[in-house]
Amino acid sequence: METPGGIGITLRELRKRLGTNDALQGLSLEFSEGKMHGLIGPEGAGKTTLLRTLLGLLRADSGEILYRDGGAPAPLAKLRSDIAYMPQQQSLYPDLSIGEHLEFFKTLYGIADDEFTRQRQELLSITRLAPFVDRPAGQLSGGMYKKLGLMCALLRSPRAMLLDEPTNGVDPISRREFWELLHELSSRKILIIVATAYMDEAERCAEVHLIEEGRRVAEGEPQALLAAAGARGFDELFLKNNAKEARP
Amino acid sequence: MKLSRALAISRKEVRHILRDPFTLLLALVLPVLTTIIFGYAIEFNMRNIPTAVHDGDRTLSSRTLLESFGSSRYYLLEPATGTPEAVQALSADRARAAIIIEPGFEARLRSGRGAKAQLIIDGSDNSAAGAILGYLAGVQSIAAARLLDPAPPPSAIALEPRFLFNPELNSRWFIVPGLTVVVIAILSILLTSLTVAREWENGSMELLLSTPVEPVEIIVGKLLPYTVMGLAGMFLIYLGARVVFSVPFAGSHLAYLLASALFLAACLGQGLLISVLLRKQQLSMQFAMLSGLLPSILLSGFIFPIEHMPLFFRILTSILPPRWFILASRQIHLQGAGIADIAQPLLMLSLIAAALVGLASRKFKRDLEP
Numbered sequence: 001m002e003t004p005g006g007i008g009i010t011l012r013e014l015r016k017r018l019g020t021n022d023a024l025q026g027l028s029l030e031f032s033e034g035k036m037h038g039l040i041g042p043e044g045a046g047k048t049t050l051l052r053t054l055l056g057l058l059r060a061d062s063g064e065i066l067y068r069d070g071g072a073p074a075p076l077a078k079l080r081s082d083i084a085y086m087p088q089q090q091s092l093y094p095d096l097s098i099g100e101h102l103e104f105f106k107t108l109y110g111i112a113d114d115e116f117t118r119q120r121q122e123l124l125s126i127t128r129l130a131p132f133v134d135r136p137a138g139q140l141s142g143g144m145y146k147k148l149g150l151m152c153a154l155l156r157s158p159r160a161m162l163l164d165e166p167t168n169g170v171d172p173i174s175r176r177e178f179w180e181l182l183h184e185l186s187s188r189k190i191l192i193i194v195a196t197a198y199m200d201e202a203e204r205c206a207e208v209h210l211i212e213e214g215r216r217v218a219e220g221e222p223q224a225l226l227a228a229a230g231a232r233g234f235d236e237l238f239l240k241n242n243a244k245e246a247r248p
Numbered sequence: 249m250k251l252s253r254a255l256a257i258s259r260k261e262v263r264h265i266l267r268d269p270f271t272l273l274l275a276l277v278l279p280v281l282t283t284i285i286f287g288y289a290i291e292f293n294m295r296n297i298p299t300a301v302h303d304g305d306r307t308l309s310s311r312t313l314l315e316s317f318g319s320s321r322y323y324l325l326e327p328a329t330g331t332p333e334a335v336q337a338l339s340a341d342r343a344r345a346a347i348i349i350e351p352g353f354e355a356r357l358r359s360g361r362g363a364k365a366q367l368i369i370d371g372s373d374n375s376a377a378g379a380i381l382g383y384l385a386g387v388q389s390i391a392a393a394r395l396l397d398p399a400p401p402p403s404a405i406a407l408e409p410r411f412l413f414n415p416e417l418n419s420r421w422f423i424v425p426g427l428t429v430v431v432i433a434i435l436s437i438l439l440t441s442l443t444v445a446r447e448w449e450n451g452s453m454e455l456l457l458s459t460p461v462e463p464v465e466i467i468v469g470k471l472l473p474y475t476v477m478g479l480a481g482m483f484l485i486y487l488g489a490r491v492v493f494s495v496p497f498a499g500s501h502l503a504y505l506l507a508s509a510l511f512l513a514a515c516l517g518q519g520l521l522i523s524v525l526l527r528k529q530q531l532s533m534q535f536a537m538l539s540g541l542l543p544s545i546l547l548s549g550f551i552f553p554i555e556h557m558p559l560f561f562r563i564l565t566s567i568l569p570p571r572w573f574i575l576a577s578r579q580i581h582l583q584g585a586g587i588a589d590i591a592q593p594l595l596m597l598s599l600i601a602a603a604l605v606g607l608a609s610r611k612f613k614r615d616l617e618p
Contacts, residue, residue, distance in 0.1 A: 019618070055458055057616045085458040089451040095267045096260065107256035108459045152455070 006033030007069055007079060007160040007191045009054060014063035016049055016214075023049035025214035026063070033068070034189035036182065038205030038222075040196060040234060046214040047195035048088055051162045054193070055085055081109075084158035086149045088165045088195075094138025098129055098148055101137060102155060109156040116155075123151045126181060143174025150181065160191040167198065179204050199234035210238070217241055249464050257461070257469025261443065265473060275439065279431045279481040283488050287424050294379040296324040300337035300346040303327075307354035309395055313365060316391035317347060322383040335368065344370045345380050357395060413498075413582040421496065424489040425577040426550040429570045431485060432508075433515050433544040434537065436478045440519030441526075441536035443470045444612075448527040454616060463612035467605065471516050478512040498584030507576040507590060510597035514569035515540070517604030524611050544570040572596045 009031040016024040023046045031037050039047050052058040054065065056076050067074050092101060102123075106116045124130040127147040132140065137148060146166055153161060163182075167175040179201070186192055186206070194205065202208045203222045210217035210225075217238070218225055231237040265271050299317065303310050317323045326343060328334035337343040348366040357363035367384065369377050444466075447453040456466065486504075489495040497504075519536055526532045545551065547561065548570035554562060565571040576593035579585035587594070 052454075052616055057454065057457060059615070059617060081460055085455070087451060087454045087458075089454070091451040091453075091455040093260070093264070093450070093452060095264060100260075100263065104256055104260050105459065108253055108456075108461050110250070110252070110460070 006071075006189065007067065007074075007082065008033040008071075009068070009160075009191070010066040011050075012064045012066070014050070014053065014065065015061045016046075016053060016058060017061055018049065018058075023214050024053070024060070024063075027211065027214060027216055028063075029209050029211075029216060029219060031191060031193055031209075032207070033071075033191060035206040036186040036192040036194065036204075038194055038196060038202045038208040039211065040199065040202045040208050041211040041217075042238070043197055044213075045197075045211045047197075047211065048164055049214075050211070051085070051164050051193065051195055054162060055083065056080070079160070081156065082159040084153035084156060084161045086146075086153045086161070086163045086166055088168065090145070092137040092145065092148060092152070095136055097134050097136050098124075098140075098151075099133045101148060101152055105152045105155050111155065119155055119157070123154055126184065127151055128177075141171075141174070143170045143178065146170055146174070146178060147181070150178070154185070158190065161185070161193070163192070163194045165196055166194065167196065167201065199238070202234045208234070210234070210241075212238070212241075249462055249468070253461050254465040254469040254472070257466055258472040261470055261473045265477070271439065275435060275477045275481055276484065279428075279435060280484045280488050282431050283424065283427050283485050284492060286427050287420055287489075287493050294376060294383075295321055297322055297345060297376070297380055298337075298343045299323040299325050300328045300334040300343040301325045301349075302329070302331050302334040302346070303349045304331070304351045305349050305353035309354040309357050309363070310349045310365075312394050313349065313353075313391050314347065316387050316394060320383065320387050320390070322380075322387075338368060338370050344373070344376055363395075420493045421582060422578070423550075424493050424495045425581045426548070426574050428482065428485045428489070428577060429511070429548060429574050430541070430544045430550060432478060432482055432512065433570055434540040435481060436474060436512055436515040437519040437522070437536045437540035438533060439477075440470070440474050440516045441522040441532040442529050443474075444520065444523035445527050445529045445532040449529055457614060457616070463614060464609050467520060467609050467612065471513075471520065471605070474516055475509070475512055478516070479508065482508050482512070495581060497581055499580035499589075500586040503585060503587040503590055504577070504580045506587065507573060507580070507594060507597065510594060510601055511569055511573035511576075514597055514601035514604055517601055517608055518569070521604055521608040521611065524608050524613075543568045547571065548574045550574055566596070567600065569597055569600050572600075 011027055011029045014024050014027040015022070027046070027050065039050065041047055049058060053060050065076070067076055067079055069079060096104065102116075102120055111119065124133060127150070129144060129147055129151070132144065137145060140148060150163075150166065153163075167178050170178065182192060182194065183204070194201070196202070202210075205222060207220065208222050208225060209219040218229075218241075222234075226232070226234070226237060229237045229240055231240055265275075301314060303314060314325060318325045323345070325347075326337065328337055328346070331348050334343075334346040334348055338346055346368040348368065350364075350366075353363050353365065369380050371377050444453075447456060490497060518539065522535050522539070523532050526535060543565075547554075547565045547568055549565070550570070554565050554571060557565070572593040576585070576590040576597075579590055583589075
């Protein structure tokens with residue numbers, strides 16, 4: 001895979017109401033080019049809504065999303081095919097095998113045959129799923145299932161990736177393997193936004209954006225943020241922040 | 249629209265179908281089974297109607313009259329000991345009709361005063377009562393020929409009915425082509441109503457929408473395999489009708505194929521629209537059953553003639569695909585119609601199919617907004 005150019009995203013005062021719930025309440029964030037960003041927050045913080053809004057699957061009620069390509073503004077429609085997405089919920093077909101999934105998404109993305117053969121081999125090798133290529137998705141372990149989801153997303157050689165809680169419900173060893181894969185991808189200088197409720201995963205990102213109840217709590221490099229707050233981990237940072245808000 | 253992407257959806261759908269024995273069973277075995285079961289069960293021609301008989305005259309003439317009834321195959325005579333017993337047989341549901349011949353029948357006949365016998369019919373079953381009454385005229389003329397000497401002169405105006413297309417009024421010939429409509433309507437609406445809803449429920453729609461695939465490609469891709477499957481089901485029913493029930497096929501096979509494909513497209517469009525709008529499998533299934541079953545049985549002309557319906561229902565049926573397909577199917581099967589003869593049903597089916605598929609495409613959501 002070649003080193004892709006950079007996609008960056010800036011959010012300004014993003015608001016989104018879902019039913020009676022204010023999912024995003026004036027969220028402003030900066031996702032800079034070529035980095036791995038961690039979108040950290042507890043359940044219900046608005047992470048999934050934000051990722052869906054970034055992809056155009058939901059429309060913001062107000063505020064702006066500015067997409068950049070190589071530093072110049074670019075509309076989402078132009079970047080759409082360069083952005084891969086891995087939804088939080090199970091979204092693969094339980095009766096289709098790994099090989100059939102790859103073939104299906106190959107056609108949807110319009111990937112040429114020789115390119116696909118190369119990609120397929122490479123992805124099966126880095127995910128170590130080659131021996132299971134004929135196994136239906138419904139019979140894969142949690143970790144393998146997530147890896148298959150990642151493979152389907154990576155098939156189109158994306159220049160940006162949005163991953164929604166990719167290691168949710170995965171055993172610790174598979175989680176570590178998954179993060180190694182993400183770091184390998186990150187070294188290719190593509191924009192990666194990973195939403196996660198696991199606070200320990202925040203430290204694996206180049207930049208973290210802490211959100212809660214649809215608002216930004218803090219953003220920056222993980223170590224700098226922890227040092228500034230005098231916290232040992234992000235769970236402690238969240239607790240300190242909550243305690244501060246609770247004080248009159 | 250890219251055909252390759254639509255075909256990728258089709259291939260995926262075929263894999264789902266082949267790996268789900270329930271769908272296959274539903275699509276291929278159910279139509280044949282239902283046609284055979286219903287074909288045998290639904291019978292409009294009545295034979296051996298249980299008829300209680302009280303012969304109070306006990307003469308040659310009264311016996312001749314009763315024989316005329318008995319030999320007609322329509323009536324199965326059960327002797328009763330008196331008028332009250334004969335009536336009792338009706339109310340106890342042992343008989344559908346009762347024939348009462350009072351004493352003096354033969355004497356009145358001989359004296360030329362006009363002999364009378366009474367026929368009591370169970371009116372609680374409308375269609376049976378109609379049939380019994382229908383057979384009466386025939387029996388009456390046979391009895392008159394046997395009893396009167398010389399035979400009565402032929403009436404000055406003689407109406408001689410002759411039934412075209414279905415000379416024996418065999419009700420299976422009438423039912424089986426209609427039944428195809430009911431079975432295919434329910435089946436195809438049901439199967440497609442689940443496809444899009446399943447993608448929403450499984451969460452795979454979120455992933456699909458994040459790919460370059462267009463709604464129209466998803467729709468075409470999903471319709472294709474079900475069209476093939478529906479046509480296969482129709483072919484099996486056609487075979488069953490011809491082989492098991494010997495339903496004649498007087499018309500053009502090409503016309504039938506065309507009408508079938510259009511009817512199928514309309515049903516699939518209806519199922520798809522339900523699926524796109526409701527997005528829940530359970531709900532879609534219930535709605536599909538309801539909207540497939542009721543119009544195809546009640547408002548299609550399958551059982552109740554459309555010309556006898558109030559104006560509102562006559563207009564309503566004209567936007568329902570089953571009405572047009574039943575019309576085309578019967579014309580092709582029994583009247584030997586070709587494409588030109590069924591131009592109106594074909595046109596209507598095309599319009600309805602285009603409207604339903606078009607509406608489903610329009611209503612197909614491209615995002616996750618509630």
